[in-house]
Amino acid sequence: MKKLTLIALAAVIMMIPALASAQVTATGTLSVTATVNGSINLIFNSDAAGVALTGSGTNAATLAFGNVSAFGAVAAGVVRTTTATTFTVSSAVDVNVSKTNSASANYTLKAQLGAADATNTWQVGGNTVTNAAAATITATGAYAANSNFPVAITVPFTTASGTVISNTINYTATAN
Secondary structure (H helix, E strand, C coil), X not given: CHHHHHHHHHHHHHHHHHHHCCXXXXXXXXXXXXXCCCEEEEEEEECCCCCCCECCXXXXXXXXXXXXXXXXXXXXXXXXXXXXXXXXXXXXXXXXXXXECCCCCCEEEEEEECCCCCCCEEEECCEEECCCCCEEEEEEEXXXXXXXXXXXXXXXXXXXXXXXXXXXXEEEEEEC
């Protein structure tokens, strides 16, 4: 009887760890989908022949001409021309548009002044830009290449010394 009780007790003891280690589980399935969209990116780069841009390599750079005048010294990278009544300062600026996941062969680049300027004339790549409507700078820009589109400001001789000229130029690249 003692042997039978010991065997029964041993069987119960062996079952306790099995019952204590039993785990509860659950399962699930996550379906994942994504749709790839083509995209383009525009950045400004300093051109070796122009003024070094602050923020070069980004889409929000600054071109600081410094002190400008019809006569006298201008900063490195600034080109100046004069007429009988105005002077123009310009600097080479590189625009680089890249694409991903797109069959687009090229892009259209437009530029527009952020605010009206009734005194000075602004140009990008030889095209006059205003705040009234975006001007087409190129209709067939090449992707992944620095394209030089100089920025120029024409200033009348009647502008008072110490006048600060400041504006933004908003660029839009559209895949063709």
